[in-house]
Amino acid sequence: MSQSNGRITLWNIEVFVATTQETSISGAAKRLQTSAATVSQQLTSLEGALGTALLNRSARPVSLTPAGEIFLRRANAILNEAEMARSDLALTDMSRLTRLRLGMIEDFDANVTPRLLSEMGEALKSCQFLLETGASHQLHDLLETRSLDVIVTSEIGVAADWMEIHPLFEEPFVAAVPKGVLAQGDVARQLRRLPLIQYTTRHHMGRIIADHLARQNVRLAGRFELDSYHAIMAMVAAGTGWSILTPLGWLRAQRFRESVDLVPLPFEGVSRRISLTARRGALGDMPDQMALKLRRILTDCVVKPALEDAPWLDGKMRVL
Secondary structure: OOOOOOOOHHHHHHHHHHHHHHHOHHHHHHHHHHHHHHHHHHHHHHHHHOOOOOOOOOOOEEOOOOHHHHHHHHHHHHHHHHHHHHHHHHOOHHHOOOOOEEEEEEOOOHHHHHHHHHHHHHHHHOOOOEEEOOOHHHHHHHHOOOOEEEEEOOOOOOOOOEEEEEEEEEEOOOOEEEEEOOOOOOOOHHHHHOOOOEOOOHHHHHHHHHHHHHHOOOOOOEEEOOOOHHHHHHHHHOOOOEEOOOOOHHHHHHHHHHHHEEEEEOOOOOOEEEEEEEEEOOOOOHHHHHHHHHHHHHHHHHHHHHHHHHHHEEEEEEEE
């Protein structure tokens, strides 16, 4: 590839790193909220400025050339330095922060996330908010690679010196059963007669459930494994089976709640915690302030509505 007169920009480099991490141009475009054509153009510009090919773009998945392997190390260092410079400048006056990349679990997308963004938007008038929703382990990966600034996720047992972690919320796992299907007597026996509609073990929450059942030596007959609260609640509401999920999952699938009973697990319980995590010191006291806002929002939008319908959750579902 011949040398061009183009210049290397941070945007070139960010696109290049995103493409290597997503291993596809379309994946990089989705992450960066731009078009695949723009990603291709930026990669071409970068390769032209460097005078060498960095990626095998015809391969599936996209792979690095030997030159790309060398440049990737430098690219990550450049982006890290740029991010540190941005953070240092923002710390002098957080009200002038121009960009905040936030990762949130999907459990909060109906009520908690919109309210948080609205409140932060009022306080940070000049800030652009970039939201990524997804599974907890995926958001942790994006925080580690500096693709996100702050994440709100289930705790997955990952901690490092560079992290600051603010616990927010704890909730138990519960049984969601078709309305009126349970009679007086042995709940565990009654549930064993129904198929279990299982939350997917590809996600952390599903693995918590599966591991807990294995530790309790509880064997349940299941035919369905889904990754959608709405689909699970729809099937439970239709009488297809029962499921183990959290009160948040039950609240999120609002249209099916009247057709589903929520009851305690008929064996030893298990719970999960949700926390806010950021890079230590990178955003000053903003993560702490965000955690305070979230605790208040969770009390109003999650705990109070849940206790109105299921008072027995009092003390088991709590803001930390």
